[in-house]
Amino acid sequence: MALPKLDKNQAFFGTFIHSKSLGELEYLHNAAICVDRSGTIVAVEPNCNQQKAAETLYARLGWSLEDITITMSRDKRQFFFPGFVDAHVHASQYPNIGIFGKTTLLDWLNTYTFPTEASLASLPKARRVYTRCIRQGLAHGTTTAAYYATIDVNSTNLLADLCYSMGQRAFVGRVCMDHLGPDYYLDESVDHSIAATQATIEHIRSIDSGFELISPIITPRFAPACSGEMMSKLSEIQKQTQLPMQTHISENVNEIALVKELFPDRKSYADVYDAHGLLNEKMILAHAVHLTEEEADLIAERKAKVAHCPCSNSALSSGVARAARHAKLVSNHLIMPGGALHDLSPEERDKAKLSVEEVLYLATRGGAQVVGLADKIGGFEVGKQWDAQLLHTGVVPDEVAEDDYINYSNVDIFGWETWDEHIAKWVFNGDSRNVRKVWVRGRLVHELVLKQDG
Amino acid sequence: MALPKLDKNQAFFGTFIHSKSLGELEYLHNAAICVDRSGTIVAVEPNCNQQKAAETLYARLGWSLEDITITMSRDKRQFFFPGFVDAHVHASQYPNIGIFGKTTLLDWLNTYTFPTEASLASLPKARRVYTRCIRQGLAHGTTTAAYYATIDVNSTNLLADLCYSMGQRAFVGRVCMDHLGPDYYLDESVDHSIAATQATIEHIRSIDSGFELISPIITPRFAPACSGEMMSKLSEIQKQTQLPMQTHISENVNEIALVKELFPDRKSYADVYDAHGLLNEKMILAHAVHLTEEEADLIAERKAKVAHCPCSNSALSSGVARAARHAKLVSNHLIMPGGALHDLSPEERDKAKLSVEEVLYLATRGGAQVVGLADKIGGFEVGKQWDAQLLHTGVVPDEVAEDDYINYSNVDIFGWETWDEHIAKWVFNGDSRNVRKVWVRGRLVHELVLKQDG
Numbered sequence: 001m002a003l004p005k006l007d008k009n010q011a012f013f014g015t016f017i018h019s020k021s022l023g024e025l026e027y028l029h030n031a032a033i034c035v036d037r038s039g040t041i042v043a044v045e046p047n048c049n050q051q052k053a054a055e056t057l058y059a060r061l062g063w064s065l066e067d068i069t070i071t072m073s074r075d076k077r078q079f080f081f082p083g084f085v086d087a088h089v090h091a092s093q094y095p096n097i098g099i100f101g102k103t104t105l106l107d108w109l110n111t112y113t114f115p116t117e118a119s120l121a122s123l124p125k126a127r128r129v130y131t132r133c134i135r136q137g138l139a140h141g142t143t144t145a146a147y148y149a150t151i152d153v154n155s156t157n158l159l160a161d162l163c164y165s166m167g168q169r170a171f172v173g174r175v176c177m178d179h180l181g182p183d184y185y186l187d188e189s190v191d192h193s194i195a196a197t198q199a200t201i202e203h204i205r206s207i208d209s210g211f212e213l214i215s216p217i218i219t220p221r222f223a224p225a226c227s228g229e230m231m232s233k234l235s236e237i238q239k240q241t242q243l244p245m246q247t248h249i250s251e252n253v254n255e256i257a258l259v260k261e262l263f264p265d266r267k268s269y270a271d272v273y274d275a276h277g278l279l280n281e282k283m284i285l286a287h288a289v290h291l292t293e294e295e296a297d298l299i300a301e302r303k304a305k306v307a308h309c310p311c312s313n314s315a316l317s318s319g320v321a322r323a324a325r326h327a328k329l330v331s332n333h334l335i336m337p338g339g340a341l342h343d344l345s346p347e348e349r350d351k352a353k354l355s356v357e358e359v360l361y362l363a364t365r366g367g368a369q370v371v372g373l374a375d376k377i378g379g380f381e382v383g384k385q386w387d388a389q390l391l392h393t394g395v396v397p398d399e400v401a402e403d404d405y406i407n408y409s410n411v412d413i414f415g416w417e418t419w420d421e422h423i424a425k426w427v428f429n430g431d432s433r434n435v436r437k438v439w440v441r442g443r444l445v446h447e448l449v450l451k452q453d454g
Numbered sequence: 455m456a457l458p459k460l461d462k463n464q465a466f467f468g469t470f471i472h473s474k475s476l477g478e479l480e481y482l483h484n485a486a487i488c489v490d491r492s493g494t495i496v497a498v499e500p501n502c503n504q505q506k507a508a509e510t511l512y513a514r515l516g517w518s519l520e521d522i523t524i525t526m527s528r529d530k531r532q533f534f535f536p537g538f539v540d541a542h543v544h545a546s547q548y549p550n551i552g553i554f555g556k557t558t559l560l561d562w563l564n565t566y567t568f569p570t571e572a573s574l575a576s577l578p579k580a581r582r583v584y585t586r587c588i589r590q591g592l593a594h595g596t597t598t599a600a601y602y603a604t605i606d607v608n609s610t611n612l613l614a615d616l617c618y619s620m621g622q623r624a625f626v627g628r629v630c631m632d633h634l635g636p637d638y639y640l641d642e643s644v645d646h647s648i649a650a651t652q653a654t655i656e657h658i659r660s661i662d663s664g665f666e667l668i669s670p671i672i673t674p675r676f677a678p679a680c681s682g683e684m685m686s687k688l689s690e691i692q693k694q695t696q697l698p699m700q701t702h703i704s705e706n707v708n709e710i711a712l713v714k715e716l717f718p719d720r721k722s723y724a725d726v727y728d729a730h731g732l733l734n735e736k737m738i739l740a741h742a743v744h745l746t747e748e749e750a751d752l753i754a755e756r757k758a759k760v761a762h763c764p765c766s767n768s769a770l771s772s773g774v775a776r777a778a779r780h781a782k783l784v785s786n787h788l789i790m791p792g793g794a795l796h797d798l799s800p801e802e803r804d805k806a807k808l809s810v811e812e813v814l815y816l817a818t819r820g821g822a823q824v825v826g827l828a829d830k831i832g833g834f835e836v837g838k839q840w841d842a843q844l845l846h847t848g849v850v851p852d853e854v855a856e857d858d859y860i861n862y863s864n865v866d867i868f869g870w871e872t873w874d875e876h877i878a879k880w881v882f883n884g885d886s887r888n889v890r891k892v893w894v895r896g897r898l899v900h901e902l903v904l905k906q907d908g
Binding site for chain 2: 421424426431433
């Protein structure tokens with residue numbers, strides 16, 4: 001099936017902010033963006049309002065007024081921003097967020113990950129977990145996600161169905177692992193891994209034939225859990241289909257030692273993937289915390305992509321490598337006294353810290369590059385698709401009441417902030433209370449409803 | 455004035471959780487806690503419900519049913535927890551939360567801190583900032599705060615008034631700085647620092663004569679901004695009044711170099727305070743990131759207290775030293791490859807990481823010790839005061855709707871979690887949406903109202 005078109009054309013008015021370059025945001029005030037029924041941006045107009053649009057813009061686009069849905073950002077408290085791209089999400093581990101205790105990677109897998117993933121072979125349970133995972137992502141402005149599901153085909157297909165019906169742009173990967181996993185959670189053979197991967201690809205083709213919203217993604221879990229033969233066969237599928245791929249690399253020092261033991265003939269962890277044909281521009285490598293210089297060079301040469309995962313790295317103490325906010329704080333740690341980069345000069349240290357502008361770039365255009373969609377999403381340009389969020393930050397009233405108990409959000413704007421400061425306060429203090437509306441491919445897929453649940 | 459008594463006695467029923475020791479939480483299920491009209495806990499009853507309480511407990515306390523307000527925690531989704539103690543808050547810098555950019559401590563002071571603090575000499579502006587700061591603290595469960603205000607006496611007194619009327623337990627410090635600050639924000643003389651400090655002490659005495667809810671706190675900003683004479687005179691006031699004190703120490707390496715330059719005769723930063731009579735069991739030292747072993751020994755010998763400040767340290771890249779959650783993540787960084795404590799053995803590394811139980815202890819009983827209130831707050835025991843919060847975490851429905859857009863909170867409980875896991879998910883994902891009610895000294899000072907602000 002091809003994706004359905006939207007009922008109406010759309011015009012958005014107000015303030016639009018997006019990344020111009022890695023270090024710079026562009027602010028478009030009093031602007032208009034028009035989005036057609038395929039969800040594509042067809043006009044970005046500075047100095048435009050509803051009257052001007054009605055007078056000239058719509059005519060230029062061949063639009064008639066009754067066919068247009070209009071959305072405004074209101075005053076200085078609201079702005080449109082590109083949706084966030086999360087290049088690495090274990091949807092199946094959503095129930096375990098925050099349960100890290102004193103574990104590091106390898107015992108986390110055995111204690112929490114594998115039992116939870118295995119249990120999602122129950123479709124009612126998988127539906128409950130995945131629905132909430134997708135909703136929380138959308139509610140936080142994540143319009144695109146690259147998901148790991150589980151080894152179960154039906155459950156993986158359900159995740160794809162839910163992303164499609166809930167409207168999130170997604171890469172959905174059936175996890176391949178034929179080695180070293182627990183007996184109760186392991187592909188029984190290489191052929192099983194391959195057949196199961198193909199079954200999910202075919203299922204996604206049946207719901208979204210052009211992979212326009214939902215795409216399969218070939219997903220060998222990580223080298224310690226994959227036989228060489230399985231990786232080679234996945235590489236063949238990838239060469240035939242040109243589908244994206246994802247795996248983990250060099251997240252934890254014990255994991256690296258294990259890879260060395262399992263693949264004694266390979267020069268490095270990265271070389272294991274390269275030798276099995278998995279290292280190319282379609283590969284998303286998650287974590288990549290402890291790469292050697294040679295590995296980094298090899299990955300760069302093969303044009304493979306890296307997903308950063310700062311929240312997971314901190315929680316599991318894997319290294320310094322949720323969210324844009326946490327990436328910023330983690331980068332600050334690098335240059336502290338005692339941090340790995342503290343020996344740099346003060347100027348180099350300042351460069352090593354990620355700025356607010358840089359983390360926002362990474363969360364939008366950077367993420368789009370990693371998942372191979374840089375031409376489609378990540379910024380507000382004609383030809384790109386309308387994957388966007390409307391942000392709202394509270395303004396503290398001039399006469400604020402002592403008994404005002406309303407829980408607006410944690411972003412308190414007083415009105416004297418510059419736009420840069422306003423954005424910094426949003427990045428540092430914001431959460432899903434600030435995300436008022438979310439669109440993917442022009443479709444409104446989330447709208448904030450605040451309510452107490454009992 | 456003495457504090458007014460509450461209208462009624464109170465009984466709380468349900469699940470109560472508090473720290474038993476640094477590493478262990480105690481869970482009291484199906485329990486009751488009774489709080490009298492002075493806000494003091496007079497009974498902690500395991501295995502008790504409303505009927506049992508009506509039959510025996512109230513009679514034992516000499517209470518009649520019509521004089522009791524009852525509050526329940528409902529099922530597994532709600533529990534009572536002691537209020538949090540924040541041992542170091544710059545109320546006057548509340549508008550700058552999140553605006554850290556690429557700054558480190560000393561330029562942060564000149565660029566953001568001093569101009570903002572100076573501007574709060576305007577009382578309407580100070581009221582707006584302080585009201586919101588106190589409300590956000592209460593909304594997040596912070597029942598006690600040790601505040602730095604500004605050098606302005608009227609504005610500092612206003613902060614004390616607002617804490618009193620809004621019901622937050624607070625230490626309110628008029629900032630003393632007669633050295634090195636900008637011309638527009640500096641005490642004109644030692645005598646001025648001392649007179650202004652005494653004026654704030656007298657003001658607080660006029661609103662809360664026993665310092666039962668609001669206490670003055672003697673506040674030399676930090677050694678670089680204080681003359682030796684001023685510090686010695688503040689020490690005299692402290693010896694006469696036995697009031698608590700607060701200052702900063704060893705937050706940043708450039709700051710430490712500056713102290714060495716300004717006080718060449720002193721052995722260390724800690725020795726500067728000790729030599730001026732400021733290092734005793736009533737002193738709260740904020741940050742203390744880069745202490746030498748000798749300084750740590752001196753501080754321990756003098757029984758001075760340390761406030762940790764992990765959020766600020768990360769944001770300003772000061773070192774490794776918001777919130778309980780961030781303390782945990784920061785401690786994880788210490789033991790990572792490249793982290794300052796990575797050379798420890800795996801067992802020692804596990805010990806160096808703060809556990810969920812430990813950060814909760816630090817945020818309650820630990821904070822109470824630091825501010826000198828360990829006998830009054832921090833846990834649920836007879837004789838302690840009812841400074842508490844009622845937490846609520848959402849339960850994902852068995853059949854969750856794909857179009858359920860309601861923004862409950864980020865803590866999604868599925869129902870299969872153990873209590874330890876439930877608490878870990880709250881610590882890692884929780885925010886003010888989970889804080890339903892907050893009491894200080896038995897008075898209900900916050901109750902969640904969820905509403906969109908436009």
